[in-house]
Amino acid sequence: MPLRLSSLTFQARCQILSFLLATLSAFAYAQDGKICATEPDQYIGNSQDHFQITSWMGRGVCVRSHSVDLACYQTLEATLKNLNFLRVGEYTGAASVLALLPTIGALLGAPTTEIWRLLTVVPFGGGLAMLLSFGGAILPVRVEDYGKDLSSHKVSFRAKAAKGHQHQHIDDETYAELDSVVKHIEARMRQDQTMRLPKGHLWIGLLAMVALFFGAQAAMTITEQGGVLPWWCTTRWWMHLWYGMVTVTAIAENWAQLPFRETWKLFVSDIPYDVKVRGGDSIIAKLDRPEQSVDRVLHGLASLKAGTATVQGSKQYTRPLNAVLVVISVVNHGDQRIRSLLRLLSKCTSIATFVTGTALFASVQLLALPMAVMVLTLVLAAGVYGRAITGWIVQGVSKTEPLIHVIVNSTEEAQHVIARILSLDEYGTEDTEFPNESEVRNLQVELHGHVFVKRRRVAHRTPWYLRTLGVLAQPFDLRNVDMSKLSAHGEVQEGTPPSQSELELGLLRKEDRQASNVQSF
Numbered sequence: 001m002p003l004r005l006s007s008l009t010f011q012a013r014c015q016i017l018s019f020l021l022a023t024l025s026a027f028a029y030a031q032d033g034k035i036c037a038t039e040p041d042q043y044i045g046n047s048q049d050h051f052q053i054t055s056w057m058g059r060g061v062c063v064r065s066h067s068v069d070l071a072c073y074q075t076l077e078a079t080l081k082n083l084n085f086l087r088v089g090e091y092t093g094a095a096s097v098l099a100l101l102p103t104i105g106a107l108l109g110a111p112t113t114e115i116w117r118l119l120t121v122v123p124f125g126g127g128l129a130m131l132l133s134f135g136g137a138i139l140p141v142r143v144e145d146y147g148k149d150l151s152s153h154k155v156s157f158r159a160k161a162a163k164g165h166q167h168q169h170i171d172d173e174t175y176a177e178l179d180s181v182v183k184h185i186e187a188r189m190r191q192d193q194t195m196r197l198p199k200g201h202l203w204i205g206l207l208a209m210v211a212l213f214f215g216a217q218a219a220m221t222i223t224e225q226g227g228v229l230p231w232w233c234t235t236r237w238w239m240h241l242w243y244g245m246v247t248v249t250a251i252a253e254n255w256a257q258l259p260f261r262e263t264w265k266l267f268v269s270d271i272p273y274d275v276k277v278r279g280g281d282s283i284i285a286k287l288d289r290p291e292q293s294v295d296r297v298l299h300g301l302a303s304l305k306a307g308t309a310t311v312q313g314s315k316q317y318t319r320p321l322n323a324v325l326v327v328i329s330v331v332n333h334g335d336q337r338i339r340s341l342l343r344l345l346s347k348c349t350s351i352a353t354f355v356t357g358t359a360l361f362a363s364v365q366l367l368a369l370p371m372a373v374m375v376l377t378l379v380l381a382a383g384v385y386g387r388a389i390t391g392w393i394v395q396g397v398s399k400t401e402p403l404i405h406v407i408v409n410s411t412e413e414a415q416h417v418i419a420r421i422l423s424l425d426e427y428g429t430e431d432t433e434f435p436n437e438s439e440v441r442n443l444q445v446e447l448h449g450h451v452f453v454k455r456r457r458v459a460h461r462t463p464w465y466l467r468t469l470g471v472l473a474q475p476f477d478l479r480n481v482d483m484s485k486l487s488a489h490g491e492v493q494e495g496t497p498p499s500q501s502e503l504e505l506g507l508l509r510k511e512d513r514q515a516s517n518v519q520s521f
Contacts, residue, residue, distance in 0.1 A: 038058075047086070057225045060236070124468055249350050272321070333409075
């Protein structure tokens with residue numbers, strides 16, 4: 001027993017001694033101040049003749065080789081003392097050049113709707129465009145700006161605002177104007193000639209934006225390895241710290257200043273199959289109730305009793321002729337206190353971010369002039385060309401009219417438009433504009449991941465599929481509704497046509513189970 005205690009005591013003493021030696025060695029290293037030098041440090045002349053990126057990056061890594069702050073600061077001081085006045089002047093000028101980076105937003109110009117349109121049509125492409133903004137203004141703040149540069153391939157409508165606050169009643173003139181917009185959507189969906197999305201055009205632009213993004217990220221990574229902050233010596237990701245701050249601040253500020261209070265997206269497409277829907281609750285019955293707000297109804301879609309969709313005839317895969325994304329936006333009338341407070345906070349955060357970024361870049365040490373010019377050029381190119389490519393993508397995609405934007409002044413108007421879009425199949429073949437029954441297809445509407453056919457909810461998929469891909473997402477294929485599983489559980493009504501073998505199989509299984517139960521009884 002005494003031998004065991006003496007062994008434990010000896011091990012504890014060794015651990016304490018090793019900790020003290022490590023601490024003293026760090027302080028001794030800090031007092032010595034190792035010099036991390038490169039070839040041009042004492043060179044008299046143009047240092048570009050002897051400049052090497054690898055050795056310059058290695059010097060910054062050498063300064064931060066110890067995680068102890070005091071050791072890093074002492075090494076940085078010794079390294080700075082080893083420089084001649086020519087290098088000191090060069091590094092000071094390089095920091096001044098890099099300090100211009102926080103002003104990139106002014107070079108990108110005023111915000112336009114291209115990024116918003118790309119963010120709506122292809123969300124992940126719009127997100128990439130926002131990452132290339134580098135703190136610049138992204139989205140317009142006025143409602144009028146969302147209708148100025150709309151071409152004939154896109155519809156934008158804003159009802160005439162009533163006097164005072166939001167109007168509680170929709171007059172007949174507003175009803176007529178809203179119905180005309182729905183008629184345009186119906187004509188777009190009923191046209192015989194399909195309008196394919198130019199995916200090649202889209203992917204070329206997105207790949208170019210990806211190349212610009214990674215080029216800027218690589219330049220920032222190289223620069224921050226060689227440069228050292230005199231007030232935060234151990235960090236080596238100081239440029240990405242600034243990038244994260246300006247990106248998050250710009251996105252938050254633009255979201256707070258967005259002139260729309262509510263937005264709903266409906267993905268409308270034609271059905272290339274003969275579909276029959278049985279049962280289920282009609283969503284129109286709830287939307288037509290004045291006491292039911294559209295927000296309450298749309299957030300309770302999962303509570304609607306689902307109908308049963310049966311694909312009759314051929315089930316060979318067929319691509320829909322037309323698909324369009326309808327965006328319904330309700331104007332923000334400035335009566336939301338939370339949104340006003342967020343605008344004030346975002347503006348204060350933006351100012352603080354600008355001051356912090358300028359101080360960060362102006363104080364960086366050991367930054368070579370060629371590296372400052374390189375990172376400034378690549379970041380500016382990514383911001384400027386990223387916005388130009390965004391406009392080019394939107395211009396090409398808009399020719400197929402993939403987006404119809406409806407701007408309304410109240411939730412009641414949005415509720416009316418949504419109800420009319422979900423009721424487009426009411427007209428169907430009875431409409432004199434489409435007299436030929438064989439040429440008219442049924443329509444399906446996807447809203448928050450729920451698929452509606454003839455105003456009944458018949459299927460569901462994750463809403464993130466549409467939120468990520470936008471119009472690149474394929475319309476929901478009703479053949480994916482597995483009727484055989486429903487039939488096996490006896491959930492299909494007895495009136496199923498005998499031509500449906502899967503449903504017959506389900507009914508036979510149901511009868512077998514009933515017969516077996518009778519025998520066992």
